[in-house]
Amino acid sequence: MKSAAEKTKVQSGTCRDGQYDNSRGGLQDPAGTLPDEKKKRILEKARELYNQSGSKGEVPEVCFNLKGRAAGQWRMTGGQEQLRFNPQAFVLDWDAHFPATVAHEIAHSLVYRDHGPRGARPHGPEWQARMRAFGCEPRVTHDTPLPGRKMKTHDYACDCRHHLLSARRHHLIQRKHYRYQCRQCGATLRLGNNTRGAAD
Known part of the structure; x- marks a missing residue:
């Protein structure tokens, strides 16, 4: 098992496991642990999709710490792009999320790189075109039954x-x-x- 703050560098992308623990500032293992071989396949697919798109930027950091009902998330944090994936989604239904969820989030990244923060709608025609170019159906939602966050x-x-x-x-x-x-x-x-x- 990796230490709380350990990061694994995989070629041009960075992978991070676990979820943030606000009380200690470290990382904890998520409930649905994804095997390392599948994490590596996701990172390789991300690199392949960025290369296929002709994007000039590097592959962002990839984290496997997303929880709740979302299978994936692209976001900007401190001016840096980040791809987050819910390991439980991939554990429960690998075929439904690989490569579709990976492509979904990378399409968001590429639309942002091309059009900026206000240049295109999140799931608008530009995003849909990117998904089709990746050979994926431009679906916004998934059907995997993921438990939502427990709300206090x-x-x-x-x-x-x-x-x-x-x-x-x-x-x-x-x-x-x-x-x-x-x-x-x-x-x-x-x-x-x-x-x-x-x-x-």
């Missing part, structure tokens, strides 16, 4: 029942002094006890 909820009460509010709404109430009212009785919601009721 907070118990609030009104005069008629309990409400489960998201962490965001709880923060707005506690820190920004927002007020939410029950749609049924009209009473302002107040922080409740541990009893779980219907979600609003």
